[in-house]
Amino acid sequence: MDGTCQHTGTFDVTKKYPYLSLVSMAAPSPDWFVGVDSIGLCKHGFWVPKYEKYLMGNDAGTDGGPTFLSPDMPLAKPVPISVFDAKDDSNIFYNIEQGKLYPLCKITVTLKST
Secondary structure (H helix, E strand, O other), X not given: OOOOOOOOOOOOOOXXXXXXXXXXXXXXXXXXXXXXXXXXXXXXXXXXXXXXXXXXXXXXXXXXXXXXXXXXXXXXXXXXXXXXOOOOOOOOOEEOOOOEEOOOEEEEEEOOOO
């Protein structure tokens, strides 16, 4: 597994419903996911031609597995959802040597037609 993949799809938006929300599991992780909520794809009456955003990973708080390939370790009592945004060695996505916090993925939405 090289840690990269790409998924594509199409969806329709209208002036009445111009928002995009989505969530995706980061498989095969224990309970990690990424998502966006209510991205407005129409600005000032015009469709956004391209939207890009890097997404941090989230931990759903239902499994105690500490790594991407951890086996199932269900928690007896779920904990609150958290974002992998700590800038220290507790965060698998933080590179201490580089001082850089890496996102889990990038979303790109491209307008195909109007």
